[in-house]
Amino acid sequence: MSGKDEYYNRSKQEGYRSRAAYKLRQLDETASLFDRNDTVVDLGAAPGGWLQVAAERVGAGGTVVGVDLQRIRDLDPDADGGEDDWGDGDVASVETIRGDMTEAKTQDRLRETIGDRGADVVVSDMAPNMTGEYNLDHARSVHLARQAFEVALDLLAPGGDLVVKVFQGQDLEALQDDIEAEFEYVRVVSPPASRDSSSEVYLVAKGLMTAPVEAGDRVSVEIEDVGDEGDGIATVDGYTLFVPGTEAGETVEIVVDDVKPRFGFAERVD
Missing domain, CATH: 3.40.50.150 (Vaccinia Virus protein VP39)
Incomplete structure (x- = not known):
């Protein structure tokens, strides 16, 4: 057939x-x-x-x-x-x-x-x-x-x-x-x-992908909260970035490592 x-x-x-x-x-x-x-x-x-x-x-x-x-x-x-x-x-x-x-x-x-x-x-x-x-x-x-x-x-x-x-x-x-x-x-x-x-x-x-940032971008952000895994959480135009080694209330310089559809990852550089 x-x-x-x-x-x-x-x-x-x-x-x-x-x-x-x-x-x-x-x-x-x-x-x-x-x-x-x-x-x-x-x-x-x-x-x-x-x-x-x-x-x-x-x-x-x-x-x-x-x-x-x-x-x-x-x-x-x-x-x-x-x-x-x-x-x-x-x-x-x-x-x-x-x-x-x-x-x-x-x-x-x-x-x-x-x-x-x-x-x-x-x-x-x-x-x-x-x-x-x-x-x-x-x-x-x-x-x-x-x-x-x-x-x-x-x-x-x-x-x-x-x-x-x-x-x-x-x-x-x-x-x-x-x-x-x-x-x-x-x-x-x-x-x-x-x-x-x-x-x-x-x-x-x-x-x-609707992120306002791309991998390699360097921006200054305020850490608004800390997630369950201990990473700091910042937002850029409503988009969530996880930043290890940061605490709530800090303002830090970061470089974006990886961008996903709903969230991304970054490292502090200051």
């Missing part, structure tokens, strides 16, 4: 709206994208296979929002048989927005829907209408991936993750470099559910 037949038949049997659902399941298994109660945004979400997977993975306490120019039929995991007979009851409700993510009104509606806390994961399986001209199709896929990247920078909470589809080609490395500059790390993943003939890969970016 071919890969196409396998995943197509499984999607029908298990109630998923597209065989692409298995790509997201495999990406999650590879990169641990979803946690319970997460908020997930799916760009280019029609017909809804990725929404179904996200709703299952984050559970009833999570939030899943899909955006697409096309209408997405309501997802009902409790349907009696048929195409929407999926999920085990512990799934998130899914909200869909019909609109163009390049338009301000769609962006505003999405921000309002996910709230001030932001999204934990942004995923995009968007692909261009194929022309058959490889370089053009590749360039268009990179353009769509960059659009998703920009949306993610706007919506993700610190430490959030991003998944974007792109076709392999000459601009892939530059796109990966640009995304990697904003995240802790980026991987190129080709899930088994992708067709053998496809040139698609997924860039999986983990840990959005």
Whole structure:
């Protein structure tokens, strides 16, 4: 049985709206994208296979929002048989927005829907209408991936993750470099559910970096508290830095050693 037949038949049997659902399941298994109660945004979400997977993975306490120019039929995991007979009851409700993510009104509606806390994961399986001209199709896929990247920078909470589809080609490395500059790390993943003939890969970016400092920066800080491990705790524009060998109330000169999505480490130099 071919890969196409396998995943197509499984999607029908298990109630998923597209065989692409298995790509997201495999990406999650590879990169641990979803946690319970997460908020997930799916760009280019029609017909809804990725929404179904996200709703299952984050559970009833999570939030899943899909955006697409096309209408997405309501997802009902409790349907009696048929195409929407999926999920085990512990799934998130899914909200869909019909609109163009390049338009301000769609962006505003999405921000309002996910709230001030932001999204934990942004995923995009968007692909261009194929022309058959490889370089053009590749360039268009990179353009769509960059659009998703920009949306993610706007919506993700610190430490959030991003998944974007792109076709392999000459601009892939530059796109990966640009995304990697904003995240802790980026991987190129080709899930088994992708067709053998496809040139698609997924860039999986983990840990959005929002720190106001970089490794090597030298700043003066006040030690506000001492943590459980005995390290001093300072903040720079709300970002936490752990500084060994300091005490609460001190003002010290530090050099930043390592920067993580939500906190960093530094050494005193005075």
